Amino acid sequence: MNELQNVVFTPAHLDCRARAHEIARRYLLPQAARHDRDHSYNEDAMRAAAEAGLLGTWIPKEYGGSGIGILGLSLIVEEFSKADPAFGVAFAVNALGSIPLLMGGTDEQKQRYLPRVATGELACAFALSEKFAGSDAGGLAVRAEKVDGGYRIHGEKKWTTNGSRASLIMCFAVTDPTSKSRRISAFVVEKGDPGFSIRKEENKMGIRMVPVCETAYDNVFVPDDRLIGGKPGMGFKHSMMTLDWARPGVAAQAVGTAAGALELATTYATRRKQFGQAIASFQMIQAMLADMAMQTEAARWLVYMCAAQADAGVSVNKTAAMAKCFAADTAMKVATDAVQVFGGYGFMEDYPIAKFFRDAKILQIYEGTNQVQRMVIARNLVKEAAEHDYLAEFIPFETQETFVDQPLESVNL
Ligand code: CAA
Secondary structure (H helix, E strand, C coil), rough: CCCCCCHHCCCHHHHHHHHHHHHHHHHCCCCCHHHHCCCCCCHHHHHHHCCCCCCCCCCCCCHHCCHHHHHHHHHHHHHHHHCCCHHHHHHHHHHHHHHHHHHHHHHHHHHHHHHHHHHHCEEEEECEECEEECCCCCCCCCCCCCCCEEEEEEEEEEEEEEECCEEEEEEEEEECCCCCCCCCEEEECCCCCCCCCEEEEECCCCCCCEEEEEEEEEEEEEHHEEEECCCCHHHHHHHHHHHHHHHHHHHHHHHHHHHHHHHHHHHHHHEEECEEEEHHHHHHHHHHHHHHHHHHHHHHHHHHHHHHHHCCCCCCCHHHHHHHHHHHHHHHHHHHHHHHHHHHHCCCCCCCHHHHHHHHHHHHHCCCCCCHHHHHHHHHHHHHHHCCCCHHHHCCCCHHHHHHCCCCCHEEE
């Protein structure tokens, strides 16, 4: 971190980051390996985060949060993820699972739930993906049928992070199968709702501390006042808007993962001796460390820029996709190189770096694969190119003819 932080961040941001750092030192570093091995949740750390008032950072003050926005969330998640990337997502998923309410909920719904999310009393999950609808988020099969006084939800969701711990599950379901753009609605399912159950907890390669589940809905009744926004058909839009806002959080998890791996690699390289000297004195190791540091720092400031844009109310559709994609690819690359610096020891589970390598992989997959992020970025670029007439006139005539033959609208998005 550099001096710029005092210009970019408020004292409240810096204070939250310092509190997150302390929690990471006390509860994550010493316990991360055990929770990973046992697939057990780090209750101590989550309790400490709640007591430190960190769980409501993305929630506005009027709904009981501290109102330091997505940038505050990103700083905290980065700090946690440096020590334990799995805890980074265990924390950030509460934002992903409550942002649908922030984005689309009625004032009454926000008042009912958000203050209790901010204290940590209610944990959240986001149930969008299904067995046959992952990247194609519009292709959901889970149905919510209108009945007297509410809806009955039926079907199964896949990859529900925090599913077995959450008190509130934002469930996206089809309310109008005949509609193209208004097929889906979002509902708040509460843990104790009859018919709601956990079908399976997944056995994962990484982020083992946090449960990822199949959640099942056997004709779960939800009253009308749990339809998010009170109007059916808005679910797909709400899910996309939520992902735009939540992606800086997962990107921050990636920055923390890269930063944690880099710190471990530099610490090791300055202490491990070969040929009579620390391996950090070899130029090939130095070049690797320098590249890892450059990539991590570039990802970090892309994430901060995107988070600050979200807080300023600017559309982040493109920058969130960029931040998520670049930071996740960086985390995977840096964690891989960090294992290389550790040599044979890096391949052993006795050493902490193997876990970073395993934890990094999911970052390129969840909250939208990096292929989907590149598609979102490209779609934005193509749309922006429609404004580029002032540049088109400088492109030679032959190519202009191609423009005439193939107008921008014909680009397959
Ligand atoms: N904000 C607001 N509205 C949006 C939007 C956005 N960012 N993106 C799309 N929309 C609107 C469009 O304007 C359009 O509206 P109209 O019908 O009114 O015109 C409508 O939504 C459909 O948009 P598209 O035609 O662009 O939709 P598409 O079917 O082509 O899908 C997609 C686009 C980007 C691929 C999308 O399906 C997507 O993001 N897929 C990835 C899903 C994803 O990220 N899943 C991860 C789940 S969470 C997770 O992993 C979890 C975890 O637990 C940690």
